[in-house]
Structure formats: C-alpha cells, structure tokens
Amino acid sequence: MNWKKLPCWLKGGIIASSIEVILFVVEMNLSVQSEIAYYFANVNSFPAIPLIFILSFIPIPFEPYFLIAYAFLVYIISYFIIGALIGLIVSKIKSKK
Secondary structure (H helix, E strand, C coil), X not given: CCHHHCCHHHHHHHHHHHHHHHHHHHHHHCCCCCHHHHHHHHHHHHHHHHXXXXXXXXXXXXXXXXXXXXXXHHHHHHHHHHHHHHHHHHHHHHHHC
C-alpha cells in the first residue's frame, strides 16, 4: 500500500512510533549520569503514563532485559495511540475544508 493512500490516523501513528523508537535508542545510549539522559527519560515517559498505570495491574517478571522490552512496547503503543489521535484530528480538519 502506498504512503499517500494510508489513512491519516495510521500515518500519524507510524510517524509518532518512529519518533519514539529514535528517542528510546538515544535514551538507552546516553550515560545515566548525564543531564541530557534525564531530560530524554522525562520527555519520553510522559505520554506513556496512562498506559503504564493500566498495565501496572499485570504481573511482570523483574528481569532487566524483559523490563527494557516491556518499556519499549509500552512506549511504542502509547506513542502510536497519540499519533493516531493527532492524525485523526488532522483528517477531520482537512475533510471540513
């Protein structure tokens, strides 16, 4: 399927998820002691707070690699939802014109 034929909500979700992947990789590569790492950690985790609260009722094992993968999936899902909502709003605005 062509990029131009995709619905706006899907485009928004893909773009937001891509940005999240870049932010997550940058955050994981920065030093923990760095002030920039602290900034990225706060900016990156803010949109995922509602989903983290909902998923906190699911028991997860406390293994380091599993927690990183869990955080990555939660962030991807939350950014996709936010991007899809923004894309839906943009498509509604475009359709009114």
